[in-house]
Amino acid sequence: MARVHSVLAASVLVVATAIDSVAALPRKLASSVERLKAVGPEGQGNAVAQAAWNDVAKAKASQIPDLIVAMDGANDYALNWIRAAIEAAVQRETVAGSKLSVKSLETVLRDTRHHPRARRLAFELMQRVDASKAQTILPDFLQDPGSEMRREAVAQLMATAARQTNGTKATAVTTYRQALGFSREADQIEDIAKRLQDLGDKVDLAKTFGWVSKWQLIGPFDNTGEAGFAKVYPPEEHLDLGAGLTGKSGPVKWFPYETRSEYGLVDFNQAISSLKGAVGYATAEFWSDSARTAQVRLGCKNGWKVWVNGVLIFGRDEYHRSAEIDQYRMPVSLKAGKNILLVKCAQNEQTQDWAKEWEFQLRVTDEQGTPIVSTR
Amino acid sequence: MKLSLLLTAALTVAGSLGAADWTQFRGPNGDGLSSDTGVPVRLDASSITWSISLPGRGFSSPLILGDKVFVTAGSGARQDRLHVLCFRVTDGALLWERQFWATGRTMTHEKIGAATPTPASDGKAIYAIFSSNDCVALDLDGRLLWFRGLGRDYPNASNSLGMSSSLVVVDGVVVTMVENDSESFTAGLDARTGVNRWKLDRPKKANWTSPVVFKSPGQPNRVLLQSSQGVTAVDPTTGKIAWDLSDGASTVPSLVVSQGKLVIPANGITVVEPTAGDAKPKSVWRSAQLRPGTASPVVVGGRLITLNDGGILTCADAQDGKRLWQLRLKGSFSATPVVAGGHLYCVSEDGRVQVVDPSKAEGVVVSELTLEQTVIGTPSIASNSLFVRSDSRLVRLGGAALR
Numbered sequence: 001m002a003r004v005h006s007v008l009a010a011s012v013l014v015v016a017t018a019i020d021s022v023a024a025l026p027r028k029l030a031s032s033v034e035r036l037k038a039v040g041p042e043g044q045g046n047a048v049a050q051a052a053w054n055d056v057a058k059a060k061a062s063q064i065p066d067l068i069v070a071m072d073g074a075n076d077y078a079l080n081w082i083r084a085a086i087e088a089a090v091q092r093e094t095v096a097g098s099k100l101s102v103k104s105l106e107t108v109l110r111d112t113r114h115h116p117r118a119r120r121l122a123f124e125l126m127q128r129v130d131a132s133k134a135q136t137i138l139p140d141f142l143q144d145p146g147s148e149m150r151r152e153a154v155a156q157l158m159a160t161a162a163r164q165t166n167g168t169k170a171t172a173v174t175t176y177r178q179a180l181g182f183s184r185e186a187d188q189i190e191d192i193a194k195r196l197q198d199l200g201d202k203v204d205l206a207k208t209f210g211w212v213s214k215w216q217l218i219g220p221f222d223n224t225g226e227a228g229f230a231k232v233y234p235p236e237e238h239l240d241l242g243a244g245l246t247g248k249s250g251p252v253k254w255f256p257y258e259t260r261s262e263y264g265l266v267d268f269n270q271a272i273s274s275l276k277g278a279v280g281y282a283t284a285e286f287w288s289d290s291a292r293t294a295q296v297r298l299g300c301k302n303g304w305k306v307w308v309n310g311v312l313i314f315g316r317d318e319y320h321r322s323a324e325i326d327q328y329r330m331p332v333s334l335k336a337g338k339n340i341l342l343v344k345c346a347q348n349e350q351t352q353d354w355a356k357e358w359e360f361q362l363r364v365t366d367e368q369g370t371p372i373v374s375t376r
Numbered sequence: 377m378k379l380s381l382l383l384t385a386a387l388t389v390a391g392s393l394g395a396a397d398w399t400q401f402r403g404p405n406g407d408g409l410s411s412d413t414g415v416p417v418r419l420d421a422s423s424i425t426w427s428i429s430l431p432g433r434g435f436s437s438p439l440i441l442g443d444k445v446f447v448t449a450g451s452g453a454r455q456d457r458l459h460v461l462c463f464r465v466t467d468g469a470l471l472w473e474r475q476f477w478a479t480g481r482t483m484t485h486e487k488i489g490a491a492t493p494t495p496a497s498d499g500k501a502i503y504a505i506f507s508s509n510d511c512v513a514l515d516l517d518g519r520l521l522w523f524r525g526l527g528r529d530y531p532n533a534s535n536s537l538g539m540s541s542s543l544v545v546v547d548g549v550v551v552t553m554v555e556n557d558s559e560s561f562t563a564g565l566d567a568r569t570g571v572n573r574w575k576l577d578r579p580k581k582a583n584w585t586s587p588v589v590f591k592s593p594g595q596p597n598r599v600l601l602q603s604s605q606g607v608t609a610v611d612p613t614t615g616k617i618a619w620d621l622s623d624g625a626s627t628v629p630s631l632v633v634s635q636g637k638l639v640i641p642a643n644g645i646t647v648v649e650p651t652a653g654d655a656k657p658k659s660v661w662r663s664a665q666l667r668p669g670t671a672s673p674v675v676v677g678g679r680l681i682t683l684n685d686g687g688i689l690t691c692a693d694a695q696d697g698k699r700l701w702q703l704r705l706k707g708s709f710s711a712t713p714v715v716a717g718g719h720l721y722c723v724s725e726d727g728r729v730q731v732v733d734p735s736k737a738e739g740v741v742v743s744e745l746t747l748e749q750t751v752i753g754t755p756s757i758a759s760n761s762l763f764v765r766s767d768s769r770l771v772r773l774g775g776a777a778l779r
Contacts, residue, residue, distance in 0.1 A: 041529045043571035046522040050569075053520050077525055080476045080512075084520040087474055091518075117477060151453065187453060301536070314531075318557040321536035321582065324483060 021072035029063065032056050033070045036081040049081055056085035061098035064090060064125070065108050071118035079117055090125060102130045106137070109149075116146025123149060142182040145368055154183045158192060165199065173201050180208065184369035186325035204262075209325070210371020211264025211363050212284050212341065216241055217257045219272050219280030222248040228279040229303045229317045229346045235281040236307070239342065248278055257282070263325070264361040268345060274356070276349045284341045286364060287376040288334040294372055296341070297326040300360035303346035308332045309339055319348045320355040326369070334364075398440040398756040398763075401494035401542035406588050407632050408674040408714045414760030415716040416774040417731055419745035425761065425772040426468040432459050433767045434491035435710075436542070439502065440465060440758035444516060446502050447770055450490025455482045458490055458506045460514055465759050468772065472518035480508035480527015484538025487710075488752065494542035494586075496550070498567060503550045507539045511552060513570060522570030526552065532559035535582050542586040544599060549573055549612045551599050555583035562587070562601055564615050574615030579605045585630040592636065592650065600638065602631050607640060609654070618654040629668040629712075634675035634694065641668050645682065645697065663697035666690055671712040671754075674720070679734050681720060683709050689722065691734055703739035705730050712754040714762075721762055723751045729764065729773070747771060 022030040035052035039045035059067055064086060071082050090100065108114060108122040127134040135156075142157065144150040161175035173196060180192045180203065193203035206213065221233045234245050241254045257271050268280040288294075296306060296313060301323035305315030313330045347358040364372045402408040416423050432451030439446040443466065449459040456478040462471045482490055484507050495504035501521055505511040509527035514520055527534055533554045541553035549564040555578045564573040578601070585602040590609065592598075598609040598618055606621040625631070625642035632639045637660060640646045644664035648657035666673075669685035680694040687705040692698060707724025713732075714721050719742065720732040727747035733740045749766030756763045761775030 039523070041525075043522065043524055043565075043569060046524075046571060047569045050521055057519070076477065076479045076528060077523055080479075080510075080523050081520060083476065084474045084523075088472075088518060088520075091472060148452075185453060316532055316558055317580075318534075318536060321557065322483065322485065323536070327483060327536070 022070045024066040025063065025070060029056065029059060029067075030070070033067070033082065036085070037074045037078045039077045039081055040075065041077070053081060053085050056082065057088040057092075059086070059089040061090070061093040061100050064093075064100055065104035065122070068105075068108050068118045068122050069114060071121070072113075072115050074115065079115070083117075083121060086121065090128075100125055100129050102126055102133060105129070106133075110140075112145055116144075116148070119146055120148045147184065147368060150182065150368070151185050151188065154179050154185075154188055157182070158188070158195075161195070169199055173199050177201070206262045206264060208371075209264060209363055210365070210373050211259065211361060212286065212374070213259045213264060215257045215259075215266055215282040215284045216254045217266070217268070217271050217280060217282050218245065218247075218252055218254045219268060220248045220252070220275050220278035221280075222277065223279045223303075223346045223348065224277040226303065226317065226319070226346070226348050228277075229305075229315075233279065233281070235283070235342065236344070239283060239340065241283070248275075254283075261361075264363065265359045266343075266345075266361065268347070268358040269356065275358070276347060276351070278358070279344060279346045280358070282343045282345065282360075284374075285376070286334070286339045286341050286374045288336060288339060288372070289375055291336045292334050293367070294332055294334050295365050295367060295369075296330045296332050296362065297328065297365055297369075298330070298343075298360060298362050299323045299325050299327045300345065301357055302360070303348070304360060305344040306330065306362075307340075307342040309335065315344070317346075319346075320350055320352075320357070323357075325361065396758050397442065397497075397499070398438070398758045399499070400439070400496040400544055401437055401586050402632070402672065402712060402754065403714065403757065405633075406544070407634060408672070408712055408754075409676065410714065410716040410757035412716045412757055412760050414775065415719075415721075415757060415762055417717065417719055417742055419729055419731060419743045419773060421745070423745060423773045425775060427769055427771040428463065428468040429769055430461070430765075431473070432457065432491065433489040434765055435488050435540075435752040435767070436491050436765065437494040437754045438756045438763045438765050438770060439495055439497055440756055440763060441497055441499065441516060444471065445763060445770070446495060446497070447765060448491040448495060448504050448506065450482070450506065455484065455490040456508070458508070458510055458512075460495075460502065460504050460512065462516070462518060463770065465761075465772070468770065474512075474514060474518055474520065476510060476512060476523065478506065478508035478510050478527075479525035480510055481534040481536075482508045483534075483536050488538045488540065492538060492540040492753075494754070496543040496545045498545045501567070503543050503545055503567070505543050505552055507535075509533055509539060509554055511543075511550070511565065511570070513550070513567070521568070524565065524570045526554055526563070530554070530559050530561070533561065534558070537582065540584040540586075544587045544589050546589045546597050546599065546612045551587050551612055553578070553583065553585070553587055553601060555579065555581070555603060557582050562610075562615075564612060573613070576610065576615045576617075579603045581605075581627065583627045585625075585627060588631055588633060590633055590638070590650065595652070600631060600633075602640065603627065606642070607631065607638065609650075619650075619656050621648065621657065626668070628670050629672040632673050632675060634680075639673050639675060639680060639694075641673065645673065645680070645692075647697070661697045663692065663699075665699055666692055666697065670710040674713050674715060676715045676720065677718060677735055681713060681734060683713055683722065685709055687724065689713075689720075689732065689739055691739055701738045703732065703741070705732075705741070706744070710752045714755055714757055716757045716762075721755060721757070723755055723764055725751060727751045727764075727766060729755075729762070745773070
């Protein structure tokens, strides 16, 4: 377990790079866009981008769709630079009486090769020009790869279902079920589940979220003074489920644990004991049909670290602030066949009522949040 | 009122601060005091000059520079859409809006959101930071000067309850406290480009206080950083520590500078006085009887005022901390009182604006106006008006006439 691979624990965006994103722009404008796209971490490229931004913000209304396309391949910093320039250009052109082409915007929106955020911007500009048209085409995006478009389409379907509750209950249930199938956002899923429950239809939330539910656990190890978070205990060096180890207060060994929680909670207080200043580990096999990219999504209010196939993906030493579903979204590469997940979950010594939890929830999804379930 | 986008030929404030501009959290001097004398004292429904809907939630204070008022907001189910908006002071018309996608974590306690920290301005630009630690600089006409994703650059720099430290800008440096339980730091960003001028490791402890600029005639400026460990003064141009007080301090209400003394929410209230050079400040007085809540203390007319979360307003003699009176206001409070014309403007979380005269033997509520909106952020004062930013609207009280 010596290799350490640190990645950003932020949402991953699908970046379309298959097409030359600035090809349709005049050379000078394309050059300015490229300078915006050259910005990077810690303010890299900001000074150069300032002048380029002013050039891009002078774009004509007719150039806006091509500018949106030019967002393809941009990093998250550059997306914001380009977006702001487009907004400034649209504001000026709108006041001047120039109209954006709804047809061109719709073409960009419907082409899923483009960056999801570029497509979303195209949709928002459509809304400004022709709100009715934008609303009409929303159902076409129920399976959209972009989370913002998909969410809004699902919200529209939920609103339809809500209206149907005034009529035939079965119709509303059917519509809510459709919405549930399309939804990838935790709060929407919970909202739909509640509304279905009110209509007498119980949703299997655990299955819907697709938690990793079967684990092997070991602990407790010492976390007095929160020092155990950084300490490398044997499971981090060599994962041997048959090994007996020395824990915080004596011998410890791995044991099987299956969560029955509809929120997939792996509860060390329940599985080991309600302890303070302690570290627990959980490991699971995760089988994939193919080598692929995915996300490990974790919710945890304790200190934690996650490894996939022996590689440290991320860790965080914040205790008892808050937790939520999909709190941390970590891009990973899965191998075809067996993958090994390892979670370190550290409880500190706070004694408040709200500092009791020693638990986590974890699922594996694609970039959109569709659960990926272990094939074995 | 639906937002309408207007192009305006309104005057642009070009690179200078007006005397009555409100340029940061708690005003131009960071003490909650305004020099405006025409803010209405007797508030009633007719005091509302305009009230406009905002596109997202927010708990930051508005900035007012000349004829423009700047507001931040956060929208989206995950509060991951960040807004900077500019309105015309006279009628609330939208002049421009810029939106950004958050690059850092946006999770917060439900009581706050992405737009909790208050921006700052040097008269040339608006510097805005959000709970996601995304920081942007825009000129007063909405031109983007730079963007920083501090939560992306430093991926463990976040707080799952949300970040709220406001910005200050001094000596060409934007000072941003990104202090939390994990990757905790304060950085000085070059106001022209946003790049790090310095980055200082800070206590690994969640911190919601805001930096304060300390100015003293003939002395270099210092930025005061308050944390659970105490107060640290740094040189804003280098980040070098000038002096340190290590007796601990609150992590919610922020210190205030009054008459050259620091009024620190620490062990109740602790007052210290910096000495010449960078020697450690000397102690003046301490009182455990004065306990501010979320709201920061304010000093007006030689009287120190604290407000706890339950609405108890406590007044003490600023010279020695002797308690003079207490007054129970209506409602719960997060917003810091601000002062104009010697009156305190206290806004409760349920949107009750209560005007208090603190100068008498007992505090007196002079008038009250209920906005029936949730207000967490501290109001701002300029143009003889009180600007209240609720979780959904921006309201201007008073100042109907152009100044």
